[in-house]
Amino acid sequence: MAVSTAQVDPVGESPEHDLTVDELAARVGVTVRNVRAYSARGLLPPPRMVGRTGYYGREHVARLLLVREMLAEGYSLAMIERTLSSAPPTASSATLALHRALLAPWLPPEPEITTGAELAARAGVPEQPEVVDQLVELGLVERLGDGRLRVLDPALLMAGLQVVGLGVPPAALIAAQTQVNQHVAAIARTYVQMFVDTGWRAFVDAGAPREGLEEILATVTRLQPVAAQAVLAAFRTEMATEVAAAVEAALSQLEAE
Known part of the structure; x- marks a missing residue:
């Protein structure tokens, strides 16, 4: 961009x-x-x-x-x-x-206007008002009145709907996503603090010179995809480790029975 x-x-x-x-x-x-x-x-x-x-x-x-x-x-x-x-x-x-x-x-993606019934249909589950309440509390959805909803991050919600379509109960997914959001916020703070400590602070201390602005903006623009790739790579490694441990534990339990 x-x-x-x-x-x-x-x-x-x-x-x-x-x-x-x-x-x-x-x-x-x-x-x-x-x-x-x-x-x-x-x-x-x-x-x-x-x-x-x-x-x-x-x-x-x-x-x-x-x-x-x-x-x-x-x-x-x-x-x-x-x-x-x-x-x-x-x-x-x-x-x-x-x-x-x-x-x-x-900048976040453009919001999407929908309804609780449409969300339920896309997930292939019955409409559950309490799930919409949880989405509102999580900050993913805002109520507009007349049954309409504003989805603030359509991509994230679409991923969630796909998980629900795999058979995961919406309440369980929302509970898990709440924990994930906390961890992601900590990761984001880590990367932002790294940028502040290694680039932004020196730029400000130098009086925010015009000749240094292009470099700062280039760093900011490239930080998002690079950080996302690093987080995804680390997640894949950790996910593989956790899946292997869970499978081993499940097989051990089966053998014990």
Whole structure:
């Protein structure tokens, strides 16, 4: 996946701090209606209110420019919302560009809208409302109302449905996945800390020089597939060891009987 490292329009660094919503929309090249819609989704921080008039500053310009750029590249508003949710509300255009570039390789897949009945049919099991409740608690699914569900990680859920199709009870799989998620979180922290200690900290200590940005972004982009390959290789080795031990124990029990 290519990561854009271009800085946003210098207008994002305009010294003007007091723009009305009409002036903000004109400066960035979007409609007032879009500005209000993005604000309603939480993509923009609240304006500074003077009486009944809201005034916008450079941080709003920077965010709108980034939203416009990401929409042009094919990102959905949901994906943009996830990208901006962890960015400081007053971040400058340069900070937002760096924030976006660092997170781009790690953005989750687009959510999928479905129903409990559809999930049960795909798994080949009867519909079980309690299983949906567990999926919600696990953070894999969100309720939208009218029986609709938003699946936050369709690939992970599809893998789970395939396991259920092999005859594993959904409750048992969810319990196992809860433990797996804890271990995966620890693995992720290990790799991220490695990156911080060996690359990011030196980059920041050097003043985040522009000439070092490409190398940092290349490292971030390549870290995900390399880390995934390492984890998968280690998992296969450990899985083979555990299966062999389980088979040996089962055969020993059969012989004893």
